[in-house]
Amino acid sequence: MRGVNIFANPQAKWLGVALIAIALIGLPFALASVGTAWVRIANLAILFVFLSLGLNIVVGFAGLLDLGYIAFYAVGAYVYALLASPHFNLHLPFWVILPIGALVACLFGVLLGAPTLKLRGDYLAIVTLGFGEIVRIFLNNLSQPVNITNGPQGISRIDPFRFGAFSFSQSESVLGLVFSGPIKYYYLLLLLLLLAIVVNLRLQHSRIGRAWEAVREDEIAARAMGINTTGIKLLAFAMGASFGGMAGGMFAAIQGFISPESFVLVESVMVLSMVVLGGMGNIWGVVLGAVLLSFVPELLRYTVEPLQKALFGRSIIEPEVIRMLLFGLALVLMMLYRPAGLLPSAVRKRELTKAATE
Amino acid sequence: MDIFLQQIINGLTLGSVYAVVALGYTMVYGIIQLINFAHGEVVMIGAMVAFSVITALAGTALPPVLIVFAGILAAVPVCMLLGYAMERIAYRPLRGAPRLAPLITAIGISIILQHMALLVWSRNPLAFPQIIPLASFEVGGAIITGVQIAIILTSVVMMGGLTLLVYRTKLGIAMRATSQNPQVAGLMGIDIDRIIAFTFIVGAALGAVAGVMVGTYYGIAHYSMGSLLGLKAFSAAVLGGIGNLAGAMLGGILLGIVEALAAGYIGDLTNNVFGSNYQDVFAFLVLIAVLVFRPSGLLGERVGDRA
Numbered sequence: 001m002r003g004v005n006i007f008a009n010p011q012a013k014w015l016g017v018a019l020i021a022i023a024l025i026g027l028p029f030a031l032a033s034v035g036t037a038w039v040r041i042a043n044l045a046i047l048f049v050f051l052s053l054g055l056n057i058v059v060g061f062a063g064l065l066d067l068g069y070i071a072f073y074a075v076g077a078y079v080y081a082l083l084a085s086p087h088f089n090l091h092l093p094f095w096v097i098l099p100i101g102a103l104v105a106c107l108f109g110v111l112l113g114a115p116t117l118k119l120r121g122d123y124l125a126i127v128t129l130g131f132g133e134i135v136r137i138f139l140n141n142l143s144q145p146v147n148i149t150n151g152p153q154g155i156s157r158i159d160p161f162r163f164g165a166f167s168f169s170q171s172e173s174v175l176g177l178v179f180s181g182p183i184k185y186y187y188l189l190l191l192l193l194l195l196a197i198v199v200n201l202r203l204q205h206s207r208i209g210r211a212w213e214a215v216r217e218d219e220i221a222a223r224a225m226g227i228n229t230t231g232i233k234l235l236a237f238a239m240g241a242s243f244g245g246m247a248g249g250m251f252a253a254i255q256g257f258i259s260p261e262s263f264v265l266v267e268s269v270m271v272l273s274m275v276v277l278g279g280m281g282n283i284w285g286v287v288l289g290a291v292l293l294s295f296v297p298e299l300l301r302y303t304v305e306p307l308q309k310a311l312f313g314r315s316i317i318e319p320e321v322i323r324m325l326l327f328g329l330a331l332v333l334m335m336l337y338r339p340a341g342l343l344p345s346a347v348r349k350r351e352l353t354k355a356a357t358e
Numbered sequence: 359m360d361i362f363l364q365q366i367i368n369g370l371t372l373g374s375v376y377a378v379v380a381l382g383y384t385m386v387y388g389i390i391q392l393i394n395f396a397h398g399e400v401v402m403i404g405a406m407v408a409f410s411v412i413t414a415l416a417g418t419a420l421p422p423v424l425i426v427f428a429g430i431l432a433a434v435p436v437c438m439l440l441g442y443a444m445e446r447i448a449y450r451p452l453r454g455a456p457r458l459a460p461l462i463t464a465i466g467i468s469i470i471l472q473h474m475a476l477l478v479w480s481r482n483p484l485a486f487p488q489i490i491p492l493a494s495f496e497v498g499g500a501i502i503t504g505v506q507i508a509i510i511l512t513s514v515v516m517m518g519g520l521t522l523l524v525y526r527t528k529l530g531i532a533m534r535a536t537s538q539n540p541q542v543a544g545l546m547g548i549d550i551d552r553i554i555a556f557t558f559i560v561g562a563a564l565g566a567v568a569g570v571m572v573g574t575y576y577g578i579a580h581y582s583m584g585s586l587l588g589l590k591a592f593s594a595a596v597l598g599g600i601g602n603l604a605g606a607m608l609g610g611i612l613l614g615i616v617e618a619l620a621a622g623y624i625g626d627l628t629n630n631v632f633g634s635n636y637q638d639v640f641a642f643l644v645l646i647a648v649l650v651f652r653p654s655g656l657l658g659e660r661v662g663d664r665a
Binding site for chain 2: 059063065067115116118119121122123125126127129130131133134137138140141144265266269272273276317321324325327328329330331332334335336339
């Protein structure tokens with residue numbers, strides 16, 4: 001938690017934390033009063049925070065540009081879909097599948113990383129980009145000769161999360177409060193997210209985290225200090241991938257339907273924009289970036305669209321396009337004017353600004 | 359072996375397009391060691407502009423060759439401007455920055471260009487009007503169309519022109535000097551900023567022509583056509599040895615042929631388990647194999663050839 005001591009007074013700090021906690025607990029009900037769609041958006045935002053945290057391990061901590069990150073998300077999602085849907089008639093419980101998904105994604109991470117991590121940064125970016133495309137092409141085509149992925153149609157009727165009779169997809173009312181499916185998911189996701197953030201915070205200042213930082217700053221010096229650079233980079237890849245796999249499993253369960261369409265290159269770029277906007281290497285920055293880039297486009301969707309209709313009588317710029325233009329602009333403008341992100345990590349800031357003025 | 363010959367012809371056509379696009383990557387990489395991720399989008403914009411011009415002129419009485427030529431004439435300056443703007447806005451300010459920074463802006467630029475194109479030309483694939491008569495010739499059991507011949511010839515002319523530019527003109531000398539050592543080149547009185555901008559512009563012009571070629575070959579232009587094409591061309595550049603002009607040409611043509619042969623034979627070889635829908639995978643497999651086993655590429659050792 002170093003670097004976020006906004007409140008010098010520890011009591012004030014705890015007060016702040018308590019306020020944020022209350023806001024987060026109350027949020028889904030406030031959103032539900034506007035529309036259930038907003039709760040779903042909040043859930044997707046949490047998934048994106050999850051993904052961004054995973055990518056941050058690779059890009060932020062270890063300094064490796066991974067442009068095929070969404071492939072791990074896809075792997076996790078498909079593992080979940082295959083093990084919990086009528087497609088193979090398997091219905092394993094989610095607490096069994098999520099770790100399997102993370103593990104399989106991790107395996108893919110190692111598979112990709114092992115031959116390529118020796119490469120220089122920009123080559124790595126291209127290879128990972130290619131890897132993302134390969135995974136998508138396979139998902140699209142592995143419906144023959146044995147139907148594994150069901151091709152472009154995707155897999156539907158995926159099981160929701162379930163604890164015995166308690167299903168996360170049904171509404172329930174407790175003490176007069178209506179807990180709709182998305183709201184229940186919200187709390188579960190929030191819990192998992194907190195766990196992920198704690199893991200990330202612990203990781204960052206651990207021996208491994210410091211080794212990543214060393215490799216990122218100066219690989220040769222790091223090797224001279226006795227760090228197994230290839231091993232440590234591979235670890236970053238594997239860890240990042242397992243976060244992606246976890247998030248993918250949750251995505252499959254919440255949506256109930258997945259297809260290769262959801263895992264295109266643009267999605268990788270989106271997650272990257274979130275990491276870059278918030279601040280590569282800073283966990284709270286990344287969280288902020290992911291939340292901002294999840295909500296702002298949706299807000300725009302609900303404001304710009306009616307505004308255009310009112311002004312011109314029709315929608316000239318689709319919200320989806322605005323969203324992507326926003327992501328692109330975020331990437332370019334951040335790199336040009338604030339390369340270390342909105343909430344820069346201390347080390348990263350020093351590195352990026354010093355190098356830029358050299 | 360008419361299938362074999364046919365796939366070679368198809369591969370040669372596609373390969374010469376890859377080669378021309380790959381030249382754009384390799385020139386920029388050779389001079390400032392940057393992968394210009396947005397180069398594929400430049401190619402796409404070239405195809406789009408040409409589409410607009412060709413469609414507008416398709417109804418007139420002009421001969422088809424002239425119409426296509428007009429398309430190229432319109433696409434080239436637009437793309438040159440784009441290449442210049444890109445360099446000025448997104449890359450020049452980051453020249454001293456860590457390598458990650460310009461890569462990230464390049465991705466941003468590429469996303470922006472794609473969606474700008476979507477806004478201007480709609481998200482649907484645009485079909486080029488069929489103005490070129492589908493003349494075809496039979497060569498030893500295989501068929502080669504007029505469009506294919508035109509593409510191969512145009513590519514050869516452009517590659518030749520670029521080689522002359524780089525090795526026979528003062529500008530080319532300046533480019534090679536800058537790529538070898540920018541500081542020293544600057545001391546010799548070369549305006550490095552201008553040379554780098556010029557490299558981007560030449561690359562973009564080649565990309566524009568390549569865009570028109572792909573568009574007329576497949577008969578279709580689409581706002582997202584640039585990324586896959588760009589990736590393949592980049593793979594071609596790496597295969598040949600990035601930074602090396604002859605390498606990019608060789609790599610492009612090799613990749614085109616490998617892809618065409620693989621697409622033609624994969625079904626037979628794997629007992630139809632894998633079909634030609636895996637065609638797009640081969641470029642990446644080639645890329646990964648080259649990077650792992652011979653990162654300098656086929657012709658990568660002749661560093662002096664960088665331009």
